[in-house]
Amino acid sequence: MVPSRVDPDRIRIVCDAPLRTKDYVLYWMQSSHRAEENPALAYAIERADAAHLPVVVYIGFFPEYPEANLRHLAFLLEGLESAARALKALGIHFILRAENPAAGVLSLARDAALLVADRGYLRPERAWYEKVAARCPCPFVQVEANVVVPVGTASEKEEYSAATIRKKITGQLDRFLVPIPVRAPARSSLALDIPTLAGGPAETILAGPGIDRSVLPSPGFRGGTDNALRRFEKFLSSGLDRFADNRNDPGTGIASGMSPYLHFGHVSPVTLALRAQEHGGPGVPAFFEELIARRELAVNFVTYNDRYDSYASLPAWAQRTLAAHAGDRREFLYTLDELEHAATHDPYWNAAQNEMVRTGKMQGYMRMYWGKKILEWSATPQEAYATALYLNNKYEIDGRDPNGFAGVAWCFGKHDRPWQERPVFGMVRYMNAAGLERKFAMETYLEKMR
DNA sequence: ATCGGCTCGCGCAA
DNA sequence: TGCGCGAAGCCGAT
Numbered sequence A: 001m002v003p004s005r006v007d008p009d010r011i012r013i014v015c016d017a018p019l020r021t022k023d024y025v026l027y028w029m030q031s032s033h034r035a036e037e038n039p040a041l042a043y044a045i046e047r048a049d050a051a052h053l054p055v056v057v058y059i060g061f062f063p064e065y066p067e068a069n070l071r072h073l074a075f076l077l078e079g080l081e082s083a084a085r086a087l088k089a090l091g092i093h094f095i096l097r098a099e100n101p102a103a104g105v106l107s108l109a110r111d112a113a114l115l116v117a118d119r120g121y122l123r124p125e126r127a128w129y130e131k132v133a134a135r136c137p138c139p140f141v142q143v144e145a146n147v148v149v150p151v152g153t154a155s156e157k158e159e160y161s162a163a164t165i166r167k168k169i170t171g172q173l174d175r176f177l178v179p180i181p182v183r184a185p186a187r188s189s190l191a192l193d194i195p196t197l198a199g200g201p202a203e204t205i206l207a208g209p210g211i212d213r214s215v216l217p218s219p220g221f222r223g224g225t226d227n228a229l230r231r232f233e234k235f236l237s238s239g240l241d242r243f244a245d246n247r248n249d250p251g252t253g254i255a256s257g258m259s260p261y262l263h264f265g266h267v268s269p270v271t272l273a274l275r276a277q278e279h280g281g282p283g284v285p286a287f288f289e290e291l292i293a294r295r296e297l298a299v300n301f302v303t304y305n306d307r308y309d310s311y312a313s314l315p316a317w318a319q320r321t322l323a324a325h326a327g328d329r330r331e332f333l334y335t336l337d338e339l340e341h342a343a344t345h346d347p348y349w350n351a352a353q354n355e356m357v358r359t360g361k362m363q364g365y366m367r368m369y370w371g372k373k374i375l376e377w378s379a380t381p382q383e384a385y386a387t388a389l390y391l392n393n394k395y396e397i398d399g400r401d402p403n404g405f406a407g408v409a410w411c412f413g414k415h416d417r418p419w420q421e422r423p424v425f426g427m428v429r430y431m432n433a434a435g436l437e438r439k440f441a442m443e444t445y446l447e448k449m450r
Numbered sequence B: 001a002t003c004g005g006c007t008c009g010c011g012c013a014a
Numbered sequence C: 001t002g003c004g005c006g007a008a009g010c011c012g013a014t
Helices: A039-050 A070-089 A101-109 A123-135 A160-168 A200-207 A223-240 A240-246 A259-263 A269-279 A284-304 A318-325 A336-340 A347-359 A364-376 A380-397 A404-411 A431-437 A442-449
Strands: A012-015 A026-030 A056-059 A093-098 A112-117 A140-144
Touching: A012 A123, A026 A039, A026 A101, A039 A056, A039 A112, A039 A140, A056 A070, A056 A101, A070 A093, A070 A200, A070 A223, A070 A259, A070 A442, A101 A112, A101 A123, A101 A259, A112 A123, A123 A140, A160 A200, A200 A259, A200 A336, A223 A269, A269 A284, A336 A364, A336 A380, A347 A364, A347 A380, A380 A404, A380 A431
Parallel strands: A026 A056, A026 A112, A056 A093, A112 A140
Antiparallel strands: A012 A140
């Protein structure tokens, strides 16, 4: 067999079986919704070419995904339209069906010589992969396409902090920061007669029943690889050079804006890292820290800690100290409804909440402040944790991203160290409005949110 | 304006 | 076993 361009550590044999004599190689596009720089797709094409078979791409669009609403689903479908155009240009038949992906992929696998999937890391995706693995009639291979360093290669256990995983990741960058361009397969599958749609085009699906319309699509972010790359080029030319110094400043608004696109796999972190490296300059290390070290620490967290979405994921010292202060008097107590409607006494917090509700993306530093205050203003730390996750997942375009779970947990002490003990927080790091004012021109941020 | 102290636990050197 | 050090902290002393 021709050696693959894809690093063997990205590849996991889920069901080992000989290639079958069948109609096509099936790529189950589950977490990497793109045709560009997609090692799972590249791998499927390599295997198909070697077997003289066409490649078919399948995605199961599943509006019942936990906590999904119109904001997430509209962005997701914009990305799929972009992927569909790119796949067509490559001569690849794209099957989009509104159904449970595990059921859909099993039905298409009946005629497949080989099943290739990309890899998501959360509980719902893992359950789908297990279900498919248990009943798959053909060999099943999974390729990690949404991280620079494969999660198991970076570390085989849950890491304690950014410091402990950082060197394990940066030591592997030379090996994994290499482009694997997707080349058109030798055989087109466009003429294959496989029904592509159940439920009609995207607009029809979104207008249909069973869609939670409580949160409107983001006015500023449109999904898709093309939109991601256009936005990123703007960031490279006008933001990256100031990224190291200004990324924390809520007023300057310097951010790549890539997290929604990374969340749905509209763009590859390898693409972004390589483009940033080409651009060069003082912002590159800081950008790598966010894009690779912190993001892949979050992937490590959800992979190895099966309580990633609960208070129980916190380190022992944090749970101990928060428990010791659970009975402390709270100076302010807000209900979920008051928080959700940004009706607190704190203009900075309200602005951050409004930013998230309106735009679908809260500024990075404010995310920390926002979470810390929810801890401070809730009756119990457990309740605060649930509130922060609920709001994050509902309003952020990239709600339910590993980064979201890790980010909320950080506010409660995860991946952090203890500090001076104080009421409510115990030894969990405290943040306050005076700190914001000391460091930043906060009026600029408030002005933007008015 | 700047600086030390606060506090736990990991990972490495010894 | 000891020691250095850690996403963005705050606070009080100088």
